[in-house]
Amino acid sequence: MPDTPPARRGPYAKTAERRLEIIRTATAVFASYGYRGGSLRQIAAQLGLPLTTLMHHFPTKSALLEAVLDQEDAADPDAEGRARHDGFMPMVLGIVERNLGRRELVRMFSVVSAEATAPDHEAHEWLLRRYAAVTVDYGRMIAFDQAEGRIRSRRDPVQLAGLVVSAWEGVQIRWLADGTDPVAAMRTLLAALLDPAD
Structure with missing residues (x-):
């Protein structure tokens, strides 16, 4: 029986990884500067991403905060x-x-x-x-x-x-x-x- 080719990593896996990366960076920024002191632009810069890319995943700062806080509950x-x-x-x-x-x-x-x-x-x-x-x-x-x-x-x-x-x-x-x-x-x-x- 031929070897099964490795499964391809689809766009959903990459999207999930990117979201997790953003959440981790936001956690560090909010920990250092507070929610009001940290900004989406600052988080995007730390990741080396355009702000528009970050906002594709989290369109508002409050949506990102909710995802960060949900880590604790999950x-x-x-x-x-x-x-x-x-x-x-x-x-x-x-x-x-x-x-x-x-x-x-x-x-x-x-x-x-x-x-x-x-x-x-x-x-x-x-x-x-x-x-x-x-x-x-x-x-x-x-x-x-x-x-x-x-x-x-x-x-x-x-x-x-x-x-x-x-x-x-x-x-x-x-x-x-x-x-x-x-x-x-x-x-x-x-x-x-x-x-x-x-």
Whole structure:
């Protein structure tokens, strides 16, 4: 039987690669200059692309920001499955460890989130939706662990989830600023807040 010729890389693969390249560069630019300080022209220049080529993929700066922010949400589709199997705390600590290798994305998210607290910011509604969704998701995971006896705290699981999210962001900023070990910090924080079973 003759060898099968290698599959050709079609235009869709090239388009997907180019979009990913743009998103990565935008992540670095927004991390360094903020959303309002970075520009499409600056991102195109770093890539050596004409501005029109970049805008073919992302016609507006807000569309590019949305794609950059969506990286964070798409990065961990099975968090709840892992939380049910291993427990909420190990799942969270696993994400913190993974983020050690995604410093630019974490920095960008921290910078843009701070900017997006302003009601007129393009990402403001996204930020509110994200906080609401993550708090509900984490509350459900905490409630499951409470029922399983893995978390002894009897406090409201959604309230606990909100505290975890808020504290986590502060821990990440300390890590970015002065190198504080985020895994050790989150382990201590989660233990104090959730009172896990031994």
